Structures are given as structure tokens and as C-alpha cells.
Amino acid sequence: MKNNKKWFWLAFVVILICMQIGGALGIYIIGREEGVFDYSLLLSMFQGTLGGLILVLLIMFFRKKRKPKLPEFDERSMLLMKRYFLGALYVVFIGSAAIVVTLALLGVETVEVGMLAVYLSILFIAVGMGALVTARL
């Protein structure tokens, strides 16, 4: 249990550091594109991350209060998730292959990167929603 808590906080710290790095990288990329490095955004970035952290901790605190000791994830949830992702993998593979074959048969030779981005977004949303539903089963 103690070990779990250590990993939990470690994961939190890693996520927060990654968010800060991502924000700084964003400021750098914007600066490179527009020629102005607006480092005052760092403060907003830090405040936003801190606000998000407080919000998440508050939600966790109230959830714990409402349902004292009931876990949200256990061995069955893990098994269901494994099965779901295995199924989703096959659907994505076969579906993508079917789309490529259909496009090839229709005589399409090039695909716009924007269309690929839309396709991937739809894929992420669909798989993510499925995972959320599976976790609640």
C-alpha cells in the first residue's frame, strides 16, 4: 500500500514535469514561428497546471469521502480492458486495411495529412470512449 502511494505521487510529479516541459516547448515553438518569445506565458502555464492539480486532488478527496474504501479498478476490470484493447486492435487493423484497400480500388493514390489527422482523431475518441465504458462494466 505504501509502495502504491509512492508510485502514485511519482506518476503525478512525472506528469506535472512533462506538462511544464510541453508548455515551455510550446512557448519556444511559437517564439520560433513568430519571432517573439513570450516568457510571461510561463507563469500562466504554471498557474494553470497548479489549478488543474488542485482540482484533481479536490475531486479525488470528495470521491474518497463519498465512497470510503471501494476501489474503482480491480483484477476483473484489468481483464476486461485487456480483452477490449485486443479486440479494438483487431478492429483498427482490419478497418484501416479495409479503408486502404477500398481507396486503392477506387483509384486514390494520395491521402492528405489533414484527412489522416481526422481519421486518427476519430480513432482515438472511439477507442477512448470504449475504454471508459469498459472500465465501468
Added chain:
Amino acid sequence: MAVINHIKEIRQKRGITQIKMAEDLQITRQTVNAIEKNKHNPSLELALKLIAYFDVPIEEMFYLEETKKGE
């Protein structure tokens, strides 16, 4: 050969609710329900926890469907 269990009967006999049992064993209420309805076979770890929780012999809690028919 499906694994059948008597968890529901044992739990009800002792007046324990599904939520109380889920809390004590650190599993979700849905898992308790699925196990009781024989829709999910618990892992060996959880099966041993269940035996220790109710303090009953393993054969009283779990048995193979075929074994029961032969009796």
C-alpha cells in the same frame, strides 16, 4: 467444465452485503456480482482471499460443474 461457486449463499447466510464484501476484499461491487453469477472466475489470489474471508474449505465454496453432476 465451468467453475461454480456458493459465494452468494454463504454471504447471504452471514448477512454481509455485496458492498461490504467488496470493501473488505478491495474489489468492485460489479466484480462481486459477476463472481456470484458465475460470469467471472476469480484469480487464484482472490479465490484464496475469499476462502480466508469466509473461513470455509475451498470445496465448500468452489467446485467444477462436472464433479457436482457425478455426485
